Amino acid sequence: MKIGSEAHKELFCYSFLDNHRQYEPEKLPWPELDEIALQRLRAIPFWATALATEQKAGAMINAYTKTINDPLVREAISLQGKEESRHARLIEFLIKHYGIEIVPPTPEPLPQNIEPAFIKFGFNECVDSFLAFGIFKLARLSHFFPEPLFAIFDTILDEEASHIVFFINWFAYLQVSQGEESKILGAGKTLCYYGKAIKHLAAITGNPNSQKPEKSFTFTGANTFIDTLTPQAFLTACLEENTRRMSYFDQRLLQPKLLSTVSKVALNILNFLPSRPPQSRTVKL
Ligand SMILES: [Fe+2]
Numbered sequence: 001m002k003i004g005s006e007a008h009k010e011l012f013c014y015s016f017l018d019n020h021r022q023y024e025p026e027k028l029p030w031p032e033l034d035e036i037a038l039q040r041l042r043a044i045p046f047w048a049t050a051l052a053t054e055q056k057a058g059a060m061i062n063a064y065t066k067t068i069n070d071p072l073v074r075e076a077i078s079l080q081g082k083e084e085s086r087h088a089r090l091i092e093f094l095i096k097h098y099g100i101e102i103v104p105p106t107p108e109p110l111p112q113n114i115e116p117a118f119i120k121f122g123f124n125e126c127v128d129s130f131l132a133f134g135i136f137k138l139a140r141l142s143h144f145f146p147e148p149l150f151a152i153f154d155t156i157l158d159e160e161a162s163h164i165v166f167f168i169n170w171f172a173y174l175q176v177s178q179g180e181e182s183k184i185l186g187a188g189k190t191l192c193y194y195g196k197a198i199k200h201l202a203a204i205t206g207n208p209n210s211q212k213p214e215k216s217f218t219f220t221g222a223n224t225f226i227d228t229l230t231p232q233a234f235l236t237a238c239l240e241e242n243t244r245r246m247s248y249f250d251q252r253l254l255q256p257k258l259l260s261t262v263s264k265v266a267l268n269i270l271n272f273l274p275s276r277p278p279q280s281r282t283v284k285l
């Protein structure tokens with residue numbers, strides 16, 4: 001499969017379109033929660049952020065769709081916009097259904113340069129999703145919530161996995177179609193975008209009081225779900241879950257690789273260091 005070819009474009013677009021699931025958030029089998037689960041859900045600090053992020057993503061991608069000339073790429077990116085908007089509706093429904101109190105997010109104006117905004121969002125999603133896969137696995141294993149609630153969020157993570165695989169292939173296709181076929185230049189550009197995404201995440205996590213809508217709910221979520229955890233266990237969960245979720249995609253497609261490569265290196269280093277007792281990061285209800 002030649003990356004950037006018409007065959008490549010058809011593969012990543014049709015794979016994405018075929019992965020789409022039909023559902024309406026309001027009709028999902030939302031479980032009844034007992035008092036403990038309700039308290040846990042209401043204590044999670046990231047619902048307003050998650051809602052704002054998904055609403056902003058949906059609006060931005062829907063606007064970007066209108067600027068795309070290629071009908072197949074437009075159809076695929078339009079579907080991603082619909083899925084992000086559906087994520088927003090799902091979170092909105094959850095907030096109302098379980099009586100979670102939030103300050104409603106204020107809609108933000110659309111970015112002026114929409115394609116760079118879409119690219120930045122795509123790399124942020126690659127970073128966030130890798131970490132979210134691990135956090136979700138650990139939370140699910142600890143039975144933090146009843147399984148039916150995890151099943152609903154599993155669908156969202158499946159969709160996010162689909163978004164990042166689509167994105168990384170679309171980005172490579174875009175580079176080739178714009179004449180940037182040099183592997184070194186292409187890798188440099190990708191690394192630069194990843195660097196910005198990680199810097200963005202680091203800036204956010206360094207400021208836990210930030211109320212900005214783009215604040216990553218992945219990290220604020222980690223502090224909620226994870227009780228006592230070693231960095232090794234966390235990275236192992238992220239890597240295992242990333243490998244499992246990526247294994248469902250056509251292996252001819254590109255996959256986001258930077259986070260898994262860096263995590264493997266970090267894990268090897270950590271395994272050589274003398275072990276320290278796990279640090280408590282959260283108060284579990
Ligand atoms: Fe989303």
Ligand SMILES: [Fe+2]
Pocket residue numbers: 084125159160163
């Ligand atoms: Fe997404």
